[in-house]
Amino acid sequence: MRTFIRGGRVLCPATGFDGTGTVVVEGDRIAGVHADNVEPGPEDRVIDARGRVVAPGFVDLHAHLGEPGEEHKEDIASGALAAVKGGFTSVAVASATEPVNDARAVTELLATRGRAVGKARILPVAAITRGGRGERLTEMFDLRDGGAVALGDGARSVADAGVLRRAMEYARAVGLPVFEHPEDARLAGAGVMHEGTVSTRLGLAGVPAAAEDVVVMRDLAIAEHTGARLHLGPVSTRGAVRALRAAREAGVRVTCAVSAAHLHLTDEAVAEAYDTNLRVRPPLRPAEHVDALRAALADGTIDAVASGHHPQSPVEKQVEFDLAEPGMIGLELALGLVLRLVQAGVLTLATAIERLSAGPARVLGLDAGRLAAGAPADVVVFDPDARVRIEAAALASRSRNTPFLGQALPGKVDVTLVGGRVVYSAESATEVWR
Amino acid sequence: MERRRRHLLDLASLPTGEIEHLLDLAESFTDISRRRIKKVPTLRGMTVVNLFMEASTRTRVSFELAAKRLSADTLNLSSSGSSTSKGETLLDTARNLGAMRPDIIVLRHRHSGAPHFLSRNLDAAIVNAGDGWHEHPTQGLLDCLTIRQHLKKIEGLRVAIIGDIAHSRVARSGITALSRLGAEVVVCGPPTMVPPGIETLGCTVTFDRDEAIADADVVMMLRIQKERLGEELFPSEREYARRYGLSRAVLERAARPDALVMHPGPVNRGVELDPDVADGPQSIILDQVANGLAVRMAVLYHCAGGEAAA
Numbered sequence: 001m002r003t004f005i006r007g008g009r010v011l012c013p014a015t016g017f018d019g020t021g022t023v024v025v026e027g028d029r030i031a032g033v034h035a036d037n038v039e040p041g042p043e044d045r046v047i048d049a050r051g052r053v054v055a056p057g058f059v060d061l062h063a064h065l066g067e068p069g070e071e072h073k074e075d076i077a078s079g080a081l082a083a084v085k086g087g088f089t090s091v092a093v094a095s096a097t098e099p100v101n102d103a104r105a106v107t108e109l110l111a112t113r114g115r116a117v118g119k120a121r122i123l124p125v126a127a128i129t130r131g132g133r134g135e136r137l138t139e140m141f142d143l144r145d146g147g148a149v150a151l152g153d154g155a156r157s158v159a160d161a162g163v164l165r166r167a168m169e170y171a172r173a174v175g176l177p178v179f180e181h182p183e184d185a186r187l188a189g190a191g192v193m194h195e196g197t198v199s200t201r202l203g204l205a206g207v208p209a210a211a212e213d214v215v216v217m218r219d220l221a222i223a224e225h226t227g228a229r230l231h232l233g234p235v236s237t238r239g240a241v242r243a244l245r246a247a248r249e250a251g252v253r254v255t256c257a258v259s260a261a262h263l264h265l266t267d268e269a270v271a272e273a274y275d276t277n278l279r280v281r282p283p284l285r286p287a288e289h290v291d292a293l294r295a296a297l298a299d300g301t302i303d304a305v306a307s308g309h310h311p312q313s314p315v316e317k318q319v320e321f322d323l324a325e326p327g328m329i330g331l332e333l334a335l336g337l338v339l340r341l342v343q344a345g346v347l348t349l350a351t352a353i354e355r356l357s358a359g360p361a362r363v364l365g366l367d368a369g370r371l372a373a374g375a376p377a378d379v380v381v382f383d384p385d386a387r388v389r390i391e392a393a394a395l396a397s398r399s400r401n402t403p404f405l406g407q408a409l410p411g412k413v414d415v416t417l418v419g420g421r422v423v424y425s426a427e428s429a430t431e432v433w434r
Numbered sequence: 435m436e437r438r439r440r441h442l443l444d445l446a447s448l449p450t451g452e453i454e455h456l457l458d459l460a461e462s463f464t465d466i467s468r469r470r471i472k473k474v475p476t477l478r479g480m481t482v483v484n485l486f487m488e489a490s491t492r493t494r495v496s497f498e499l500a501a502k503r504l505s506a507d508t509l510n511l512s513s514s515g516s517s518t519s520k521g522e523t524l525l526d527t528a529r530n531l532g533a534m535r536p537d538i539i540v541l542r543h544r545h546s547g548a549p550h551f552l553s554r555n556l557d558a559a560i561v562n563a564g565d566g567w568h569e570h571p572t573q574g575l576l577d578c579l580t581i582r583q584h585l586k587k588i589e590g591l592r593v594a595i596i597g598d599i600a601h602s603r604v605a606r607s608g609i610t611a612l613s614r615l616g617a618e619v620v621v622c623g624p625p626t627m628v629p630p631g632i633e634t635l636g637c638t639v640t641f642d643r644d645e646a647i648a649d650a651d652v653v654m655m656l657r658i659q660k661e662r663l664g665e666e667l668f669p670s671e672r673e674y675a676r677r678y679g680l681s682r683a684v685l686e687r688a689a690r691p692d693a694l695v696m697h698p699g700p701v702n703r704g705v706e707l708d709p710d711v712a713d714g715p716q717s718i719i720l721d722q723v724a725n726g727l728a729v730r731m732a733v734l735y736h737c738a739g740g741e742a743a744a
Binding site: 195196197198199200201202203204205206273274318319320321322323 | 446524525545548550568630631634635
């Protein structure tokens with residue numbers, strides 16, 4: 001049996017296809033993409049995509065899914081469902097689990113759970129140092145063989161430049177990119193938001209933009225020295241963007257991601273009511289940084305938009321701002337936030353889709369993010385003009401920590417296919433067609 | 435009797451007219467403490483909870499006495515004696531208190547924004563008695579009242595605030611209130627203690643103490659927290675005292691002879707303020723304490739919806 005996705009606007013930035021057409025799926029692969037109308041046989045399944053966009057499934061580079069260790073916030077089942085509901089067909093899961101994903105057993109657990117759940121592909125990012133403590137290297141070959149797609153210490157950078165240098169050197173032989181969340185722990189100190197006028201007014205400890213900039217610049221220098229594949233993300237400052245541009249021109253192998261929320265929210269939002277949903281890492285920055293991120297996303301300096309999905313329960317959020325754990329959910333919001341940029345004229349729809357699919361796939365060296373014969377049949381069908389009101393009860397994620405509750409975002413995912421299987425359809429979020 | 439409860443979370447969000455109104459109200463309450471019977475029935479039957487989750491003596495005592503002089507029933511909880519040491523969250527503590535239907539909760543908390551957090555989750559009026567580095571509204575009001583009593587106005591005065599501005603809620607409330615009432619405020623400290631964008635509250639910045647106090651009508655010294663030495667905000671107490679402290683010699687050399695000296699207390703004698711200045715003729719520190727009581731009476735009255743009933 002084949003699946004025909006017919007009548008929609010097929011938009012694949014990787015191949016340049018943009019027009020009404022039919023995507024034919026056979027087994028777990030795409031059999032073909034046709035501009036003309038292809039008639040299905042009587043045995044074939046048809047997905048009517050008229051009025052919809054048919055795009056490569058999205059690839060998320062930065063998500064926390066709670067499992068193992070923090071299942072009260074999220075687990076692979078709820079997180080992977082939230083992913084496909086948001087159009088993500090692959091999700092790179094940060095190593096900051098409990099225990100830390102620094103051993104093959106944990107990596108394999110994530111991969112196995114992901115397969116058992118059978119929604120989005122779960123791609124473990126393994127720690128690059130044991131326990132994520134930044135001291136001793138992990139067994140990177142073993143982690144790769146267990147399914148790790150990248151190496152990085154979760155929401156922190158390797159503090160010791162000497163350790164990072166060795167880690168990057170070693171990772172070259174392993175063939176995996178090194179993920180760094182750029183933030184200098186000493187400069188960040190006890191900061192809970194961007195350091196600037198707003199933090200001063202609110203009396204909150206700040207994280208200066210320089211805390212990110214120094215690590216970006218250091219990491220770029222070490223990447224240039226070692227020749228490793230460095231990925232920085234999520235980034236949040238214009239200093240990071242400036243350094244990235246210069247490094248790219250110098251030929252450094254570096255990629256970069258930004259989280260969707262950081263393309264919209266500024267530190268001013270915190271001033272309204274000390275809303276702990278706005279406590280995130282990296283922190284929300286002032287408008288001049290947001291503008292720089294948007295420009296860099298448009299011109300390709302930033303390769304990918306990540307969900308930045310970091311679920312937290314009320315236990316972590318219904319507390320004083322200083323005591324709240326950082327994070328907001330993003331898997332079910334990222335498409336809408338990116339489409340807002342399309343509406344605002346910041347991105348074309350094709351670029352928006354590229355930054356959600358082919359861009360992040362390239363970061364990981366993944367065979368994904370394109371609609372072409374022979375490619376894995378990871379496809380999303382969405383209505384870019386529909387508006388979806390973000391409501392707590394309707395979220396697939398187990399957590400509700402987002403400041404966008406009650407807001408209407410553009411873009412409604414109708415069908416998501418992973419490996420040729422419909423893993424989500426809007427009519428019935430729980431229904432799976434096999 | 436219909437009463438409309440009001441929060442006092444910070445001075446930044448309080449209209450200037452209300453700041454002036456509270457000062458006038460406080461002025462009218464100063465008289466009560468000079469009577470033989472220092473008690474009025476204004477808040478009889480109302481309950482004021484003093485929830486102090488950070489060490490404080492003078493502010494807590496001042497609020498307690500203010501409530502008692504207005505005949506309210508008071509309940510004092512401090513963090514050492516409360517459930518928080520057992521791991522209870524602020525929200526649970528507050529909700530449990532809220533279930534007993536207090537009219538006003540006076541909150542002192544070491545985290546900025548804690549009063550705002552409570553105000554969203556409770557019915558009682560919340561009075562901020564100091565939150566983190568954010569604001570200490572009643573301190574700002576009592577500073578204004580004290581200056582106004584001595585100099586008969588605030589508009590046009592030059593006020594220097596010297597010390598650790600970055601970690602000071604007193605500075606933020608003071609700058610906000612004084613600048614709104616027309617004073618020219620200059621803040622001064624080493625750059626490690628002056629936070630970015632403080633000018634947006636309504637002040638100018640200098641790192642030079644003598645420049646700050648020249649021509650000042652009022653010099654407000656802030657307490658330096660010795661714990662901060664470890665954070666490398668200043669090299670030593672000795673150097674701090676010399677460059678940013680106020681001694682008799684500095685006062686005589688750099689300030690006007692009629693400049694008033696203030697301090698929110700408690701004073702680190704010999705660090706930010708020399709004893710002979712703290713106790714000298716230009717010091718109005720004890721007037722600040724006395725006015726604190728009147729201001730807190732006014733704030734409790736106001737937040738309980740007093741004027742609506744009157």
